[in-house]
Amino acid sequence: MPVTQSSARPLISVVPTSVPDRPFVVYTARDLARIAPLARLSAEQRFEMQVVSSVLPFRVNQYVIDELIDWDAAPDDPLFQLTFPQRGMLDEAYFDEIAGLLRRNADKSELDQTVARIRNALNPHPAGQMLHNMPRDAAGNPIEGLQHKYRETVLFFPSQGQTCHSYCSFCFRWAQFVGDKSLRIASSEADSLRHYLAGHPAVTDLLLTGGDPMVMKTAHLARYVEPLLSRELAHVQTLRIGTKALSFWPQRFMGEEGDALLRLFERLARAGKQVALMAHYNHWRELETHTAHEAIRRVRDSGAVIRGQGPLLAHINDDPSVWARLWREQVRLGVVPYYLFVERDTGARRYFEVPLERVWNIYRDAMQQVSGLARTARGPSMSAGPGKVEIQGVTEVAGEKVFVLRFIQGRNPDWVQRPFFARYDPAATWLDQLQPAFGEPKWFWQDEYATLCRNAVTCAG
Ligand code: SF4
Numbered sequence: 001m002p003v004t005q006s007s008a009r010p011l012i013s014v015v016p017t018s019v020p021d022r023p024f025v026v027y028t029a030r031d032l033a034r035i036a037p038l039a040r041l042s043a044e045q046r047f048e049m050q051v052v053s054s055v056l057p058f059r060v061n062q063y064v065i066d067e068l069i070d071w072d073a074a075p076d077d078p079l080f081q082l083t084f085p086q087r088g089m090l091d092e093a094y095f096d097e098i099a100g101l102l103r104r105n106a107d108k109s110e111l112d113q114t115v116a117r118i119r120n121a122l123n124p125h126p127a128g129q130m131l132h133n134m135p136r137d138a139a140g141n142p143i144e145g146l147q148h149k150y151r152e153t154v155l156f157f158p159s160q161g162q163t164c165h166s167y168c169s170f171c172f173r174w175a176q177f178v179g180d181k182s183l184r185i186a187s188s189e190a191d192s193l194r195h196y197l198a199g200h201p202a203v204t205d206l207l208l209t210g211g212d213p214m215v216m217k218t219a220h221l222a223r224y225v226e227p228l229l230s231r232e233l234a235h236v237q238t239l240r241i242g243t244k245a246l247s248f249w250p251q252r253f254m255g256e257e258g259d260a261l262l263r264l265f266e267r268l269a270r271a272g273k274q275v276a277l278m279a280h281y282n283h284w285r286e287l288e289t290h291t292a293h294e295a296i297r298r299v300r301d302s303g304a305v306i307r308g309q310g311p312l313l314a315h316i317n318d319d320p321s322v323w324a325r326l327w328r329e330q331v332r333l334g335v336v337p338y339y340l341f342v343e344r345d346t347g348a349r350r351y352f353e354v355p356l357e358r359v360w361n362i363y364r365d366a367m368q369q370v371s372g373l374a375r376t377a378r379g380p381s382m383s384a385g386p387g388k389v390e391i392q393g394v395t396e397v398a399g400e401k402v403f404v405l406r407f408i409q410g411r412n413p414d415w416v417q418r419p420f421f422a423r424y425d426p427a428a429t430w431l432d433q434l435q436p437a438f439g440e441p442k443w444f445w446q447d448e449y450a451t452l453c454r455n456a457v458t459c460a461g
Contacts, residue, residue: 019294078322153203161221204236229271266303283322287333306336324366345432356403378390
């Protein structure tokens with residue numbers, strides 16, 4: 001049923017909100033000078049932002065500026081760090097190169113070439129996602145906009161959802177936003193998605209991601225997800241939507257567009273589908289506004305569930321009390337704490353990364369501060385090439401200090417839940433910096449993973 005028909009019908013279960021309408025006003029790198037509170041910072045700091053935002057994407061909206069950032073605490077404020085570019089996000093050499101070009105008003109083509117070279121050096125697609133996760137059609141051509149890394153779950157990148165209401169300064173999907181088509185994964189092909197899902201009965205979960213699919217009009221979203229109500233897609237039980245709209249633009253869930261969206265969720269939920277918003281949160285402050293509370297309540301009223309997840313980041317949330325408070329607030333509001341991630345190996349990682357041992361200690365300390373209902377947050381998890389690898393702890397086995405690791409999710413389902421050990425390394429920040437423990441020459445999964453990567457189509461299921 002097209003969404004226009006159902007939109008005439010009132011929401012069944014969602015209580016209306018008193019949150020007033022607010023226009024969506026957004027600023028990008030070109031508009032830095034128009035963001036009034038930035039006048040509080042020095043001219044040098046503002047120039048640094050201009051340099052960094054020439055390379056890494058920048059976008060912030062008025063709600064974030066007015067309601068989330070504590071300008072008295074800027075630039076150290078975690079919500080400011082979450083959204084505004086900082087000098088340390090670029091290596092000194094890159095920073096100096098771009099700063100030099102801007103200072104001497106270099107011509108556009110010289111600047112563009114330098115920016116492109118630097119972006120390519122920043123691992124724009126971590127975990128080999130451009131190469132290894134794209135399924136292929138019968139003729140061997142990659143199917144645009146789809147990733148099929150794990151047997152049960154298909155990721156889809158709707159082309160209208162490849163931006164966000166604001167950008168996170170650490171975003172691992174940053175390459176989606178910089179306007180280079182060769183770096184972008186997207187599709188507007190609702191039919192090819194439907195066809196692919198129909199041909200893969202082992203798929204139980206469809207994850208819409210981006211960018212943020214919640215930037216899409218509800219009518220566009222409906223084109224992708226209404227086929228889940230058909231008999232041929234009965235095996236796809238769960239629709240997950242990765243989003244930060246509950247934090248960056250909770251008004252998305254208000255007004256006419258919000259009603260239409262919740263009506264769609266309601267229809268899917270009433271038809272027996274699990275609708276899960278995989279809500280990205282980094283700090284409890286994102287949960288403090290009345291609008292954020294109302295958005296959460298309305299989504300839950302529709303029958304959808306909300307699961308909270310996000311990475312642990314220096315300058316933003318590398319503190320156990322921040323995570324404990326975030327998880328407690330989530331539970332209070334009805335959001336299920338789901339994942340604590342390790343910052344990925346891309347973009348501005350050097351500014352945000354935290355050694356794995358410290359990440360684990362923060363996770364453990366935070367867990368110890370909360371009750372059982374908040375201990376549903378899994379992690380710390382690295383979304384690496386071979387799978388989602390959890391750091392279970394640091395301990396000593398047979399006289400050797402080791403990291404205990406296990407796959408939460410793996411390219412081969414047989415790897416899942418198998419513990420394995422890495423030599424202790426206090427400086428390591430990612431899986432590829434670890435070595436197998438006990439003198440082993442390689443990981444138990446290494447040969448198989450190499451074969452999967454060589455074939456590059458196996459992950460298509
Ligand atoms: S919401 Fe997600 S995709 Fe969008 S900028 Fe933040 S991390 Fe990136």
